[in-house]
Amino acid sequence: xxxxxxxxxxxxxxxxxxxxxxxxxxxxxxxxxxxxxxxxxxxxxxxxxxxxxxxxxxxxxxxxxxxxxxxxxxxxxxxxxxxxxxxxxxxxxxxxxxxxxxxxxxxxxxxxxxxxxxxxxxxxxxxxxxxxxx
Ligand SMILES: [Zn+2]
Ligand SMILES: [Zn+2]
Numbered sequence: 001x002x003x004x005x006x007x008x009x010x011x012x013x014x015x016x017x018x019x020x021x022x023x024x025x026x027x028x029x030x031x032x033x034x035x036x037x038x039x040x041x042x043x044x045x046x047x048x049x050x051x052x053x054x055x056x057x058x059x060x061x062x063x064x065x066x067x068x069x070x071x072x073x074x075x076x077x078x079x080x081x082x083x084x085x086x087x088x089x090x091x092x093x094x095x096x097x098x099x100x101x102x103x104x105x106x107x108x109x110x111x112x113x114x115x116x117x118x119x120x121x122x123x124x125x126x127x128x129x130x131x132x133x134x
């Protein structure tokens with residue numbers, strides 16, 4: 001189970017079960033949206049995911065041409081989770097907002113072509129220039 005919420009507490013979320021995947025995403029969109037060198041992302045099954053409080057959204061096109069929608073708190077601006085039309089069954093939780101961020105167990109890095117040199121390369125986990133192979 002992953003529980004979390006935004007900086008001001010207006011938005012809370014909960015996902016039951018184990019994450020489907022856990023990855024660092026270094027893509028430029030995640031960098032711009034977060035202000036950091038990567039986002040720690042845990043995939044949760046949509047049917048297990050629930051929220052309280054209203055989010056605002058911002059949509060971009062993913063590198064594969066899918067609609068990528070990021071949800072953030074309209075009051076405090078915390079970036080909370082995302083969705084992609086390419087994976088409609090999944091919600092991507094940005095794990096810095098989890099109540100227990102130390103539970104995150106990154107399994108891979110994606111979009112390392114965009115990783116800045118100052119963004120730590122540890123731990124040594126599988127890394128992919130863009131998406132991992134299907
Ligand atoms: Zn908030
Ligand atoms: Zn990304």
